[in-house]
Amino acid sequence: MAWIRAGSCLRKLAIRKTLQQGRSYAARTGHSVFPLQNQRFHSSVFKSGPESGPVPRSVPLSRLSDSFLDGTSSVYLEELQRAWETDPNSVDESWDNFFRNFVGPAASSPGLSGQTIQESMKLLLLVRAYQFHGHMKAKLDPLGIEQRLIPEDLDPGFYGFGESDLDREFFLGVWRMSGFLSENRPVQTLRAITTRLEQAYCGSIGYEYMHIANRDRCNWLRDKIETPSPTPYSSERRQVILSRLIWSTQFENFLATKWTAAKRFGLEGGETLIPGMKEMFDRSADLGVENIVIGMSHRGRLNVLGNVVRKPLRQIFSEFSGGTKPIDEAGLYTGTGDVKYHLGTSYDRPTRGGKHIHLSLVANPSHLEAVDPVVIGKTRAKQYYSNDVDRTKNMGILIHGDGSFAGQGVVYETLHLSGLPNYTTGGTIHIVVNNQVAFTTDPKSGRSSQYCTDVAKALDAPIFHVNGDDVEAVVHACELAAEWRQTFHSDVVVDITCYRRFGHNEIDEPFFTQPKMYKVIKSHPNALEIYQKQLLETGQVTKEDIDRIQNKVLSILNEEFVASKDYTTQKRDWLSNYWAGFKSPEQLSRIRNTGVQPEILKNVGKTITTLPENFNPHRAVKKIFADRLKMIETGEGVDWAVAEALAFATLLVEGNHVRLSGQDVERGTFSHRHSVIHDQETGERYCPLAHVMKNQHPEMFTVSNSSLSEFGVLGFELGYSMENPNSLVLWEAQFGDFSNGAQVMFDQFLSSGEAKWLRQTGLVVLLPHGYDGQGPEHSSARLERFLQMSDDNPVVIPEMDPTLRTQIQACNWQVVNVTTPSNYFHVLRRQLHREFRKPLIVMSPKNLLRHKECKSNLSEFDDEKGHPGYDKQGTKFKRLIKDYNRHSDLEEGIRRLVLCSGKVYYELDEQRKSVDGKDVAICRVEQLSPFPYDLIQRELKRYPNAEIVWCQEEPMNMGAFAYIAPRLATAMKAVDRGSIQDIKYVGRAPSAATATGFYGVHVKEHSEIVQKAMQPEPITTPALA
C-alpha cells in the first residue's frame, strides 16, 4: 500500500520519457500535461514524502502464490471472499471473476492483498480516463499546429506508477463492460495496458462517448473501439478507397484548371470526405437504408454532387460554363435559378454491395445550417410515405462546417427535434468538415467550446473526431457512424479534422489572416499523396495500379468536359415521384370548387365532435364538444375550430395526409382547438381527427405540440411538405410575431424557393394576428413583411378571366386574412384542390375564435346548388367578401366604400350599425396577395360615387396599406375611378412599435379608427403622391 504513495515527480518524468521512447505515448507537438482541477483526485495520494514506505519488489501477478495472499486484507474483502466461497453467486459477477482468477476454487486462501486491490482500482481509473479523455491525446490535426493540453489523468505517473512498473503484471479485473475490460484477460502488464489504450483512443480517431448515459450503448462502442486489432482493410477495399480519393482529388484539380477564376468552395484539404461518405452510404445500404436525404452548405458541395450523388459531370461542367438557363419553352418554368453550389438534385446510386440507394441533396440558401431542419422534415415525410415504421430505410445526413456547426442556433434547434416522437427520424448522421477556420475566423474567436461539435453532447450522441489526412480512419469513423445509426436509431457525429488548402473561396488570399497556418499548409502533402505513399510502401498497390486509376479518372473527366459543351438542360426533374402531373407556374391549372357533399360534412362532423364512451374529458371540454355536435346537427353557428376540423376531416376522407405542428397546437394557444383531449382520470389522450375513418393510419392525421423553436420546427414542416403534394402540412406560431425567429425560412425558402430551386410546397403558416390591446408583442404578425415579399406586380393587372387565370400559380405565395369559418375551411381545402402547390400565409384570428358574429352555417361549406357561396363552379374560397347588404350591381347612393381585411371588419360593422350607416359599404379583402383585381374592380364599379377608403387597425407603416395602395390604384385607374391620391387611409398613425402597451390608449385608438371610417363628413387624409 505504502509504495503506491511513492509516485514522485521524478518517477512521473521517468515513466513519460520511457514511454515516449517506446512510442506508445507518442505525444504530439504542442501537447502538454495539465492538471485536472475539476477531477476528484486528492493530490496527496500521489505525493511522496517521509512517511512513504519502501517500494516493494514487483511480483508478476500471474505467478502469485498463496503465500503472497497472506498479506494484509481488508475486513470487507475477507467477508466478501467468505461469501463467495460459500456461494459464488452471492457476490457481484466482477468479484466472482476476481476471486476465481486470484484465489482459485480452493477455499483455503486467507485473503487478498490490499495493494492488489488498490492497484487494480487505479488501473481502472486509468482505463476510464482514456475512455473519457483519450480523444484529447488523439492525433487529430493533420497540420500538427493545434495546441492541446493533455489531461493529467492520462499519465500513469498520475496514479503513482513508475517506469519499473511497466512490465509488471496487474490485475485489471473482469467487468460487466464491453471492450477492453471484458476480455477475460484480467492480468496484464502495464505496458500492454497503456499500449492498448493508446492504440484504441489516441490514434487518428478520438472518440467522445462517455457522456452517453446508456450503458449498453457505451458497451457497444467500447466493443468497437477497444478491439485489439481492428480488421485491416483488404487490398481490394483499399483499392476502392484509393480510387474514391483519386476521384475526389482530381475533381477539384480539374475544376481548378478549367475554371481558374470561378468560385467553387473547393474541398481541397478535406478530400477524404468523399471516400468517407461513399463508404458510409455503402455500409448504410448494407444495413437496410434505401433513401438518404442530404443537406450541406457550400464547402465541397460540387464534389459531393458529382462524386457521391452522381449528378452528371457534364451538367456540372455546363453550369460552370454558365449554360444553365434553358431556352424559354412553353410550359418550362425556369424561375430565377441559383448559383451552382446551392442547387439540389436526386439520383439513384449503385452501392458497393450491389444494391441501389436513392440520394437527394436538398437545395439550400447561403444561410449556413438553415437547411438542417428541412432535411430532417423531408426525411420524416419519406418515412411516413414508405411506411418505414422503424425508420431504418430513410435517413438524413447533414454536412456542416466547423464554424457554422458551433455558431448557428438552428443546429441546436434541429438536434433537439431528434428524439421527439413526432419529429424523430431515427437518427441523423452529422459530418463536420472541420477545416479549422471559418472564412477568416480562427476557432478561438468563433466558439467557446473545445470542439466545434460540443453542442451534440446535449443529445447523448457519440462524436468521432478523425484526422482528415488518414483516409482509412475517416472511412472507419464513417462506417461506425452508419452502424450506430442503424443500431440505435439516434444521432451521431463524425468530425473530420482537416484544413482548407486555399482561401475561403479560390480567389481569396488566406495569408492575410492565417499566415502561420498557411505556411504549414503550403508544404503539406494532400491526403491522396499520403495514402498513395503508404500503400506503395506497404506493397498494397503498385505504381501501375495508381497510374491506371489516375488516368481513367482523368480521361472520364475530359470526356465529360467535352460533352458539357453540347449539354442542354433537360426538362427539370422537379415533378418527379409524387409530383407527376402537377402544373408549373406557367401551366394553366383548373380552378376547382372546395365545397363538400352535405352528407359527408354531417358524417365526419359527427365523428369529430363525438367522444368515446367512458372517456372523461374536462367539464369545459365536454361542453365544447356538446356545442360542436349541436353545430353539426343544426347546421348553424359553426365556429372557427369546427371549420378547421371539418377542413382537416374532409381532406383526410379524400385520402390526404394532414399534419399540424407548432407550440401548443394540440389544445391551441387560445384554448379553442382541443384537437387532443385528455381523460381527467386516466390522463389518456384522444384525438377525434385520428378516427375519421375506420383503421385510419395513426399518423394520417398528426397534430403535435412542438419544441419551443420557430426556425427549427417551421423548417422541419417545410421539408415535410415538400415530399408529397397530397398532404396538408401546417405550422402555427404561438403568436404571429414569434415567426420572425424563423425569418430565414420565410425569406430564403418559402417566399423564393420555387423561383430559385423549382420546388413547390403547399405549406400553410398560421400566424395569430390582431389588435386586442395586448401590447406590442402579441398584436402583429407583421403582415407587411409577407406582403412586401409577394411578387405580384402592383402596376400590371394579369389575366383575371376564371377560365384562363394563372394569377396564383404565377405568384410566389398567398397571403390571406380570413374572416369567416367557412372561408377558412375553403382556403385550407383549396391548398390541395388544385394542380399546383403554393405556400399559404394566414393571418389567423384570436378574438374571432369566439366572436358571436364570426360563425358560418354548414350550408356555406357544402356544394349544394342554391346554397350561399355556390356559383357557376360550385362553392369556393372567397377572395373578397362583398357587403352583406344585398346591393345590386349599381349602387349610386353609397357614399363610401370601406375596404378592409381581417377582424377589424366586425368592429367597423358594429360601428356602422350603431350610426345606422346605410350609405357605407364594407368589403373584406380576404386574399390580400395575390391581389384580387377582378373582384375589387367589380366593387369599384358597383359603387361609382363612393369615397374609397382603406381601413386597417395596424399603424400606417405596417399592415397591408403599403401593399394595397398601389394595387388598388392600378385597379381604380383601369375602371376610371381615380388614382392613388383618391385612396383615403384610416388606421393607426405610423409607429416604431407595433402597438401600444397601454390598454386605455388602445381602446381610444380603436374607437377613433372605427368612428373615422363611419364619419358622415368626407375623410381628409393627406394624399399619397
Ligand SMILES: Cc1ncc(C[n+]2csc(CCOP(=O)(O)OP(=O)(O)O)c2C)c(N)n1
Ligand atoms: C448564416 C450565415 N452567416 C454568414 C454567412 C457568410 N459565410 C459564408 S461561409 C462562412 C464561413 C463558414 O465557416 P465554416 O462553417 O467553418 O465552413 P467552411 O467555409 O470553413 O467550410 C461565412 C461566415 C453565411 N453564409 N451564412
Ligand SMILES: [Mg+2]
Ligand atoms: Mg471551416
